[in-house]
Amino acid sequence: MFRFFNRVRTIVSSELNSLLNKAEDPSKMLDQFIVDMEKDISEVEAAVAKQIANEKVLKNKYEEAASFVTRREEQAIKALESGDEDLARRVLEDKNKQQNHAESLKQSYEEAQKLSTELKEKLLEMKDEYNEMKMKKDSLKARSESAKARSKINKTMSGIGTGAKSGFQRMEEKVILHEAEAETSEEMRNVNKSLDDELSALDSNSAVDNELAALKAKLQKKDVE
Structure with a gap:
């Protein structure tokens, strides 16, 4: 169980790039690691609680046995004081048996106490690692x-560089073409307008010339008379 934490630490510390390159979602994987840690901590907490309870039971039994020996x-x-040496002997024999049992x-109690201490230290270590991994x-x-x-931004920019940008360039060329067509039609319109103006002026000048010629003829006729 404790090895699990070392494995998780290795993954989250040095294998993030590997996760990014696979189909796995790092965010979901990290959340799952935390859930697994919490589950293991819960199991160890239960084991520690059970061991502490066992330690207390052994302590009580030892204290009862030691008290019985005393x-x-x-x-x-008391038997010796009453003069009953045989009873005193039998009591001492039982006392020795109880002494062995108490020892x-x-x-067992000292071993249980030592194991409880080790498990509590491991549990604290696991919780410290858990808090570190959580942060x-x-x-x-x-x-x-x-x-x-x-x-995502790089992919989008790449798309703009190939598809959208190319499309923008085509549209720009079309706009330039439309502008050129508009300028050409404007120039043609101006050319046609100039011709029409010159023709109109020519017609106007012809009328004036005819009228002028008529006046001259009229004056000449008047001088002759």
């Missing part, structure tokens, strides 16, 4: 989202 010794003294319980997860998720954004 009582047997007191009873042996065995003491050893790192937020940073990695932010980096992942930034990488996605950059990738």
